[in-house]
Amino acid sequence: MRDGNYKTMMNGSSDCREILQIITSCNNIVNKKREKSSTNDSSSLSREERRRRRRATQKYRTAHATRERIRVEAFNVAFAELRKLLPTLPPDKKLSKIEILRLAICYIAYLNHVLEA
Template sequence: MMLSPDQPESDPPWGQTNPDTLVDTVNAGARGSVPDEPASGEGKARSVHVPALSREEKRRRRRATAKYRSAHATRERVRVVAFNVAFAELRKLLPTLPPDKKLSKIEILRLAICYISYLNHVLDV
């Protein structure tokens, strides 16, 4: 509905001045009751309009379940074990003195970079 030029925008044509009150009134009409009125008819089936959840809200609710958290923790443990196995295999390929020296992951990566650089240099000569 269009507002006339002489009608102020703050005063809607339907007489409601507060948009929240209007939304409550419209929603109450859809439910068949008046706002701030206690629900009557215990035991009667009534339809309650549940707003559609966004994809992000659905994802958050699904991730909040104990089953999901448990499965996620299991997947993470498997991933970490595979990650550590890969580092152990890489460590076996690197020459260090003493050979059984325990290296951190960053030390393994830095040593691997240096060793690859050295092997490239040897091939270029």
Template sequence: MLSPDQPEPELSWGQADSESLLDQVQCGPMSADPVHAPALSREEKRRRRRATAKYRSAHATRERVRVVAFNVAFAELRKLLPTIPPDKKLSKIEILRLAICYISYLHHVLDV
């Protein structure tokens, strides 16, 4: 280590100082050695895992199954609700609102 009042020695073109060598080692290409690889955050690991084609395909399949189950549940609920005409097409929000009203009506009937 040099003291502040000592000048730095001049380096020839073929010679490198220890700091620049350190920078090259730290900033150089990443080694395959897991000990020296930087630790990834949980979020970065999640992003890398979700970026794979296998993950996206599995996620799309799960989403399709979920949507089908969701639609089947609405169809079953729709069958239980009285409407005129009985085959009238209702949106999901209409089914939910009608179900709320019907439950309120049944609750009122049981209370009387």
């Protein structure tokens, strides 16, 4: 081709035909591999890989964040209700969650002691 023999190569030399057949057969093999990899992409994935892909979507992350906010809000409401039932001085003292739990344990133990006496 460098020598300007492009027309003679295209006019039917057997070497050119063989080269063209090899090139087209290689292209066909590559295309078939691409088709297989794209069709088997989702079916060949393990359950964990499919789960990771699903979790990577924006829709899933938004829904998960909403569920998490609802869960945390319910958790905080439960702590607030428990806090209202516990006697403290002063009554409006702000307590951390761990302090509320420890105070609840002590208060339950005290009430249990009162019932036994």
